[in-house]
Amino acid sequence: MHYEEFKNVVKRIYLMFSLLAVMLFIMALGVVCNMLYPSFLGFNKESTPTYETPESLGVIDRNDIKNGIHQPTGLVEGEGLEQVVVSCTPCHSAKLVTQNRATKEGWVGIIRWMQETQNLWDLGANETIIVDYLATHYAPENKGRRDVLSNIEWYNLDVK
Ligand code: HEC
Incomplete structure (x- = not known):
């Protein structure tokens, strides 16, 4: 191999x-x-889910309500039930709602x-209705002590 040829190969490499x-x-x-500015390259774009609104769903089936409980979700019947079913059950079970109790401020x-960390959307005008429903039906129980015992069959202690 000539020197010139060799030089060319090296150059190309x-x-x-x-x-x-x-x-x-x-x-x-x-x-x-991408690490510093996640939105910079257009990756990591959070897709905004398109959930149905109460208006598009219409009213829930009244036949599903038995003994004051909406059977499919376990939520108590009351004003705002529709909004709660629509807004609070797409991501998790309604059990998460029914098992919790809180004041208005708590709810x-x-x-x-959830809005700050779990992508819950702005509830708009429904928020007041939802919070009122929750604070009414899922309020803290606040029982200081147990109820007085009832229906007890007392017996006589035989002391000899
Ligand atoms: C966009 C999805 C989404 C929607 C809609 C949503 N949540 Fe949640 N929520 C979550 C996630 C995620 C968690 C955490 C679940 C877990 O810990 O497993 C959560 C947890 C909760 C908890 C438990 C909080 C705790 O301290 O453990 C309650 C109560 C709750 N949600 C109530 C509601 C109510 C009421 C609504 C309707 C206004 C609602 N959620 C709607 C996503 C959502």
């Missing part, structure tokens, strides 16, 4: 490696940018927490 290095650098830059706090 050198060029290829330079290109590769530049490409790697750009990729690394992209990764860093608003839970809703804010």
